[in-house]
Amino acid sequence: MVLKVKDLMTRKGSFILQNITFEVPDNSYMVILGPTGSGKTTLLETIAGLNQIIKGKIFINNNDITDLPPEKRNISVVFQNLALFPHMTVYENIEYGLLARGLPKQVRAVKVNEIMKIFELESLRNRRVINLSGGEKQRVALARALIIKPHVILLDEPFSSLDVGTRKQFWKEVKKILKEYKVPVLHVTHDQEEAMYLGEIIAIMKDGKIIEQGSVEQIFSRPKNAFVADFLQYQNIFTGVAESNPDGTSKVSVNGTKFIVNGTHEGRIIIGIRPENILISKTPPEFSTARNILRGSIVSIEPAGPAILLTVNVNSLLIKVMITRGSLEELELKHNDIVYLIIKASSITILSE
Amino acid sequence: MYRMSLLLVFFSLISFISILFILLPIFSLLFSNPLEKLMSIITDPQVISAILVTLLSAASAAIISFLFGTPLAYILVRYEFPGKYIVDSIVELPIMVPHIVAGIALLTVWGPRGLLGAVFSSQGFKVTDTFIGIVIAELFVSFPLYVKAVEDALKLVDPTLEKVSRTLGASYGFTFYKITLPLIKNAIFTGLILSWARGISEFGAVIILTYVILYGPFSGAMPASTLIYNEFTSKGLSEALPIASLLVLVSLVLFIIFKILQTRGEVYGS
Numbered sequence: 001m002v003l004k005v006k007d008l009m010t011r012k013g014s015f016i017l018q019n020i021t022f023e024v025p026d027n028s029y030m031v032i033l034g035p036t037g038s039g040k041t042t043l044l045e046t047i048a049g050l051n052q053i054i055k056g057k058i059f060i061n062n063n064d065i066t067d068l069p070p071e072k073r074n075i076s077v078v079f080q081n082l083a084l085f086p087h088m089t090v091y092e093n094i095e096y097g098l099l100a101r102g103l104p105k106q107v108r109a110v111k112v113n114e115i116m117k118i119f120e121l122e123s124l125r126n127r128r129v130i131n132l133s134g135g136e137k138q139r140v141a142l143a144r145a146l147i148i149k150p151h152v153i154l155l156d157e158p159f160s161s162l163d164v165g166t167r168k169q170f171w172k173e174v175k176k177i178l179k180e181y182k183v184p185v186l187h188v189t190h191d192q193e194e195a196m197y198l199g200e201i202i203a204i205m206k207d208g209k210i211i212e213q214g215s216v217e218q219i220f221s222r223p224k225n226a227f228v229a230d231f232l233q234y235q236n237i238f239t240g241v242a243e244s245n246p247d248g249t250s251k252v253s254v255n256g257t258k259f260i261v262n263g264t265h266e267g268r269i270i271i272g273i274r275p276e277n278i279l280i281s282k283t284p285p286e287f288s289t290a291r292n293i294l295r296g297s298i299v300s301i302e303p304a305g306p307a308i309l310l311t312v313n314v315n316s317l318l319i320k321v322m323i324t325r326g327s328l329e330e331l332e333l334k335h336n337d338i339v340y341l342i343i344k345a346s347s348i349t350i351l352s353e
Numbered sequence: 354m355y356r357m358s359l360l361l362v363f364f365s366l367i368s369f370i371s372i373l374f375i376l377l378p379i380f381s382l383l384f385s386n387p388l389e390k391l392m393s394i395i396t397d398p399q400v401i402s403a404i405l406v407t408l409l410s411a412a413s414a415a416i417i418s419f420l421f422g423t424p425l426a427y428i429l430v431r432y433e434f435p436g437k438y439i440v441d442s443i444v445e446l447p448i449m450v451p452h453i454v455a456g457i458a459l460l461t462v463w464g465p466r467g468l469l470g471a472v473f474s475s476q477g478f479k480v481t482d483t484f485i486g487i488v489i490a491e492l493f494v495s496f497p498l499y500v501k502a503v504e505d506a507l508k509l510v511d512p513t514l515e516k517v518s519r520t521l522g523a524s525y526g527f528t529f530y531k532i533t534l535p536l537i538k539n540a541i542f543t544g545l546i547l548s549w550a551r552g553i554s555e556f557g558a559v560i561i562l563t564y565v566i567l568y569g570p571f572s573g574a575m576p577a578s579t580l581i582y583n584e585f586t587s588k589g590l591s592e593a594l595p596i597a598s599l600l601v602l603v604s605l606v607l608f609i610i611f612k613i614l615q616t617r618g619e620v621y622g623s
Contacts, residue, residue, distance in 0.1 A: 048520050070519040077520045083513040087535045096531075097521035148521060 001061055001151045002026050003047070003184050008056035010046045017042050017208040020056065024152065024184040024201070029175070031199030032188040032210070033219075035231065039208040040188035041080070044154045047186070048077045060151045071100070076145035080157040082137050084129040090140050091116070091125040097148035111147055118177065119143045134162050138170060146181055153178065155187040159194065171197050192232060196220060204228045226351040229272035235320040236273040237351065242266055249291070249345060257317045260291035261348045270351040275309060275322035277347035281340045282331055292343040294319070297336055301328070312341060379601060386595050394595045402574035403596070404603055406566065410484060410576065411552025414491040418499035418548045419541065426503035427533070431512065448497050455493055456561025463489055463562065479568050486563035487576050491552035498551055499544035506540030507533070539615065546611050553604055556582065 008020035017039045024030045034040050045051045047058055049070035057066045065073050076097075084093050091112060098108040116122050119139040124132065129140060138158065145153055159167045159174075175198055178185050188205075189195055195202055196216055203213035204225070212225045223229045229237055240254035242265035250265040251258055261271060285293060296314035303309075308328045310321045319341060323333075333339070394400045429441055447455060463470040463480040470480050480486050510533060518528040534541075556578040566574050575583065577600045585593035 045516070048516075050516050050519065070516075071522045071524055073520070074522070075520060077517060079513050079517065081511065081513060083511060083517040085514060085518075085532060096518070096523075099531075100518070100521055100523035100527055144521070 001184055002059075003152045003186065004057075004059040004062075005047065006057045006059070008043075008046065008058065009054045010042065010051050011054060012042045012051060015039060015042065015208060017046065018055075019209055022201075022203055022210060022213060024186050026184060027179070027182045028200050029178065029185045029187065029198055030201040030203065031195040032186065032203045032205050033190065033192065033195045033199075033231075034188070034205030035190055038205040040190075040205055041156050042208075043205070044077060044156050044186070044188055047152075048075050048154060049073050074148065074151045075154060076148060076150035076152075077154045077156065078141045078145050078158045080160055082141040082158065082161075084132075084137055084140055084144075086128075086130050089126050089128055090121055090132070090136075093129055093140055094121075094144045094147055096144060101148070115143045115147050135166050135170065138162065142174065142177070146177075146183070149181075150183060152184050152186060155185060157189050157191075158187075160189075160191075167194075168197075174198075192220075204231065206231075222349055223272070224350075224352050226270045226272070229349065229351050233274070234272040234349070235275050236278075237270060238272075238317070239268065239270050242269040252348075255315065255317050257294065257315045259343070259348060260345045261350060262345045263350065265350065272349045272351050273319075273343060273347060275320040276307075277343070278319070278321045279342040280310070280312075280321055280323060280327070280331070280333075281342060282333075282337070284340050285342055288342055289344070290342045291345040292341070292348075294341040294343070295338065296341060297338050298333060299335070301333065301335065310339075312339060314341065379605075382594070382601060383598050386598050390595045391598060394599060399574075399580065400596055400599065402571060403577040403580040404600060406484065406487065406571050406574045407553055407577040407600070408603070408607075410487040411491055411495075411549045411555075413488045414495050414552040415499070415545045415549040417488070417492050418496050419545060422496060422500040422544070423503055423541065426500050426507055427529075429500075430504055430507040444500050445497050447493050452494060452555065452557030453561065456490060456558035459490060459493055459558060460561055480562070482563050482565070482567040483569045484563070484566055484571050485569070487559050487566075490558035490562045491555050494555050494558055495548035495551035499548040502540050502544035502547055503537060506537040510536045542611070542615050546608065546615070550604070550608065553600075554578070 003024040005020055005022050009016070009018040011017070020043060022030070032040055032043065042051060046053060049065075049068060053066060057064055059065065060073075060075075085096065088096070094115060095108050095112045098111060103111075113122075116125060119142065121136070121139055121143060124136060124140075129137060132140065141158065159170055162170060171194065187198060199216055201213065202216055202219040203210045204219065204223075204227075205211070206227055212219065212223065212228045219228065220232060223232060223234070226237055238254040240252040240259070242250045242252045242261070244250045244264035244266055245260075248264060249260050249262055252261055252265070252269055252271055254271070259271060279290070284295075294314045296312040296319065298310055299313045299318065300311040301308060302311075304322065306325070307322050308325055310323060310333070312319045312321055321341060425444070429437065429444075450458070460467060460481065462468045463473075463486065465471065465474045465479070465481060473480055480489065514532050514536070515528050518532045519525075523531065559576050560579050560582070563576070564579060566572055577596065581593050581597050581600070584596060
């Protein structure tokens, strides 16, 4: 099955979702990544038929489903709060879609038992869903969504209620199960790590629009858009003026600081550098293939989870550098120390506005 | 800690006074009757039919509230439309109108020369001075209580549950029957009890529409509250008291039974 969304436009209150075009190929996993309030849930609800469409078309295998009611689309949704029916048992929750389709009791029982085995839910069959743990609820919601053999499955931040450890364990399980079901998945989240782990295709959403889409590698390593780079924690995003060099590189001047970037560029340009792509040295490196070696002084040292984020002042340009705690101790870096930043030209991404 | 316990004592005292304020007249009413007097009116056909009319008319009004009030509450909670707050206020209007005024207003609609009453009269169908008149009066005053009870419960039902149901292949109707309705059944029950109780206690609007049932079923009977008023004004307190006690007793027993049934049901949050 292939899900195609073409030039979709919808409205929810004063929020407008527009120019949404993308395709989820058969048996592939697409993640839409975006900050809270960017319209991710509205998009899923619209695809599921729960929102009125103003413009555009939705196709499943080239069949236009734009005007079909939700119950005729065969698109399952797992919402952020999972929305398990609180007055039903685990068995009844999973059985619900089959019941709604009017399948005979015996057929329902066979199918429910089969999927409960896959999701290891047999021992919980008569348990009320309000008495389940977060992980168990998650499995029931997925089993309920998959039992109807949907054309497409839509996941709306379904792992957000789980703790970090359980969440990562779940990613593995879910990816494996969904691959076995050979169903296209459209997953929305604000979690980059989740997107990176699960997604094969990534789209970035902002203010009701998809502003960039591509493979995981493309989006995370070479984003084209400044917002995307900022959202993906590039942290060093600078606007400068480019001048091309004869060797196929360009010199970008940012407030007097010069960067060498790959490709020939002229005029106003935005560049992005990930803090973890910058190396640091206390002495000027003698032999290096890196094209950019910048001298500056440390203005702040802040913990950033398991790592350390340094802010280095290079000719009044503040550059963020991510290093390990080990490197900080080994180099004995302190406030106001003079350091050299080593940046490869290929680590500098050219961004659009 | 000392301050806290002092506050608790104060609150407990206030609560005790409040409960006493409600219970005292009820107990005083129940226990100020000689038992033989109470036993004699139990077999009085006029009293029996009055209590029966009151209970049945209030139950009919409650059932009509369920049939019309449930969809109305659903629309008011689930959908946004222009004038929604006006509609919501209209539903509450009967709570604010003095009941005697409600009766007069109903008369202008359902009376023999009223807006709808004239049409029904011309077809030989009477509303005033009938059992139906009592039901209409009780329905008018009890309907808002039912709608509000169901509205409050619906607000607590996560709309995502209904959305999921639709995406799993269920129609609107199936979703309402299998998801929404079971989740608000307690509130529906509470709403039914509230509107039924309100119907039983209604007097002002009822006497305007049907003082005595002159036509149709229960012909010759009076609603209990009218009978009590009638006995009180014509014969005095001693004659009105036992009937009032009996009405309170029957209502209390039924009310307790319903409450027990309700608490046996489960309450689901969402």
